[in-house]
Amino acid sequence: MTATQQNLVHLEDIRDAAARISGLVVRTPLLPSPWAEELWLKPESLQPIGAFKLRGATNALHRLDIEHRRAGVVTHSSGNHGQALAYAGRALGVPVTVVMPDVSTPLKIEATRGYGAEVILVPQSQREVRALQLVEERGLTLIPPYDHPDIIAGQGTVGLEIFEDLSSVDVVVVPVGGGGLSSGVATAVKSLAPHVAVIGVEPAVAADAAESLAAGMVRIWPEARMLSTVADGLRTPLSELTLAHLSSYLDAIVTVSEEEILDTVRTLARKARLVVEPSGAVATAAVLHRRDELPAGRTVAVISGGNIAPELAATLFA
Incomplete structure (x- = not known):
């Protein structure tokens, strides 16, 4: 196995x-x-x-310990996962940063910011790379959009x-x-x-x-x-x-x-x-x-x- x-x-x-x-x-x-x-x-x-996406995001944040919640989380998303994590983070008091493709629809970008997340726009191919950089630079926890149990x-x-x-x-x-x-x-x-x-x-x-x-x-x-x-x-x-x-x-x-x-x-x-x-x-x-x-x-x-x-x-x- x-x-x-x-x-x-x-x-x-x-x-x-x-x-x-x-x-x-x-x-x-x-x-x-x-x-x-x-x-x-x-x-x-x-x-x-x-x-x-709200289901997975809420479950993932709930599974974090207090220290990781306080330090904040980061993700990369075309929109819906970013919104979900921002919404769940606001409800649970967890700071959220979302790296989004610069081709994302303005509606999804605005909604993610509206839920209190910091949004960073990058080319589509760079979104995961930039999220991983932020993990190193800021000590954030990565909550990926789908690649996590x-x-x-x-x-x-x-x-x-x-x-x-x-x-x-x-x-x-x-x-x-x-x-x-x-x-x-x-x-x-x-x-x-x-x-x-x-x-x-x-x-x-x-x-x-x-x-x-x-x-x-x-x-x-x-x-x-x-x-x-x-x-x-x-x-x-x-x-x-x-x-x-x-x-x-x-x-x-x-x-x-x-x-x-x-x-x-x-x-x-x-x-x-x-x-x-x-x-x-x-x-x-x-x-x-x-x-x-x-x-x-x-x-x-x-x-x-x-x-x-x-x-x-x-x-x-x-």
């Missing part, structure tokens, strides 16, 4: 995280969709910061709630970016009900996770290629840790086009009355546009976030 496999999150870790974050994170509902056959939606867009355990609480609300579920469809959410959800669901299919979804133009799973090793795609997707939250590669989880628990991964993603953002606004960002819409897009590639049965699509850029919303909802 490799060191990475030894670090795999287990169901008990996820249950502990659920108890730890209770009262600080919204237990989102499971919404039936009468406009789509056998589809339920898990809208993490209804979290206070508009995304599932505490983060994965926190995100896995989404899977616990799905099973609690719909124990007869047959298929769970979840977005894949860096793999924190999909790792946690797949671990929870497969541990509770091995027969349930867990399917990952990513943009076709940024399908590095599908390639990584096929190769059995992390594949890094060129930055320019990853930036070509409108789903900005899914532009990060898997880590060794998330690849290990997905290799163990994910049944398959499918891809969706940019047009299918944007059409689904419109559909969710019109028919489900949910404001969803492109990254958050990919799982539902797979159900609506790639149904023949998914197993049959009662299906839950995880909506990971709702922090859509106002200018994109104005275009799509006009």
